Amino acid sequence: MEFDLPAEHRMVRDQVREFCEAEIAPIAQDVEDDHRFPAEIFDQLADLDMLGVPVSEEYGGLGGDQLMYALVTEELGRVSGGIGLSYAAHVSLGSKPIELFGTDEQKETWLRPLAEGDGMGAWALTEPGSGSDASNMETTAERDGDEWVINGTKQFITNASVANSVLVKAVTDPEAGYDGISTFIVDPDDDGFEVTTVWDKMGLNCSPTCEIQFDDVRVPESRLLGEEGDGWTQTMKTLDGGRVSIAALSTGLAQGAFEAAREYAGDREQFGQPISKFDAIRDKLVDMHRKTERARLLTHRAAAKYDAGNSVTRESALAKLDASEAAREVAEDAVQVLGGYGYTTDFAPQRFYRDAKLMEIGEGTSEIQHVVIGRELGL
Structure with missing residues (x-):
């Protein structure tokens, strides 16, 4: 089993991470406060060829796979859950079904503009x-x-x-x-x-x-x-891929919350030392890291099986269930690590906490994921 990402995937991930830190992180709280869809960010993502990552180059996409798409979604979620959500809905739900089920004419007319970034999908x-x-x-x-x-x-x-x-x-x-x-x-x-x-x-x-x-x-x-x-069969196939993207988005939210808490804990001093040196905070940070890494592994496994052409109903549901709950738990712990500051909008954990809750609801609630997984296990 190979755990290292292919070089091309790492390059795309690093490119998107650099973009997110430079362009999205500085405005993430502002666009949330203003309830504003940041169209300019999606224009820039289009310039980076990121709005059609898993779509064939024949129809204007990047020609990447589900794993590459999951990496991009995670990086967006690491700085902004809202931007990551709109991105995932555009790609997994608004674009990919046209490629999977559409005619050549439909792909040319409707998919190409979405993949090339000339429009958004829903x-x-x-x-x-x-x-x-x-x-x-x-x-x-x-x-x-x-x-x-x-x-x-x-x-x-x-x-x-x-x-x-x-x-x-x-x-x-x-x-x-x-x-x-x-x-x-x-x-x-x-x-x-x-x-x-x-x-x-x-x-x-x-x-x-x-x-x-x-x-x-x-x-x-x-x-x-x-x-x-064919609509319901299409829906089930679409959700298999869509749940991988929500798992990736959830992993990004968890990663962002963990990083915010770790940085704060290293800088904040009480009783003459950084609070990260106290067992209670250190153990909390270790658990946050563990949950995030577990979510990432489950997500990457589901994406890799999807790319191999295998059925991923169980794997995508499991990744979505685990990562969404990890995102909420890690974000809640991040707020706790920051204490009173964590409850203010001057710091990111409160935003990750609020954003993470929807991950347990959208594209099938956690309760529905239990039903799906149980059915796949023959229970």
Whole structure:
């Protein structure tokens, strides 16, 4: 088993780390406080060819693999959970399904702009009443000649207010259960598409989370992604990769929180010595490091198996479950290490703490990950 990253992967990781420290870290708290999507950061990421890391070069991507993409996502999360979240939603949910399931024409028309950084992508699955029962959806798409007419509401959709395309799940055959769900490429400029709410959240406020309303939105037949009825199978495959990205983002949050706590503990003196020399703080930092390294190993294993073409349902769920809980635990400990300063917005741990909580909710709650893993284990 090889634990060292390939040279190309290290080069990309280091390039993104340098960019994050120079361009994102100085504004990370400001964009969060202002609830502002930092479009300029994504323009710069596009200049670095990072908005299509795992997308084929044929369609404007970098041609990297899932492991490389996980490394980039981790580095973004290390400085800004919100930017990392919008990035992951753009790549895993808004872009990659078009490459996996789309026609050549769809890839050229819709994927290329996303991979090249000329637009942002989004993915609309969750509804106000569905929650973890994501297949229980009321959004419908009815055929009318050579068009589909979409009606319904989607909830908690990352990037919807800044997206250039949205992949929408809708029921096309109410009698067919899972086989009656299809996926459509919707342009936010389509008549009847409306972002009705941009939510204020506990964290991640530089990443817009939206409610979308579809009121007789008409899309041509050419916007059906894959075959009619393929939507739920596509969703399961998409989430396998998406959970790896959330695990990577969670690992980045944990790493950022750990580094902030370690630096503070080395500088802060009490009773004549750095607090890192006291057993209580040292042991806490060691546990934070252990949890972060464990999350990273599980994430890299899932990414490597994905790249090898293996089924990763269990591995991605396990990585997502462990890394998301590690992120929250490490960030909470980082706040504790900083004491009163950790509770102020002058220091990063409070932001990591608030951002980390969503990692245990989005793309399948921790409870759902237990269900997935249990099913994979035959339990």
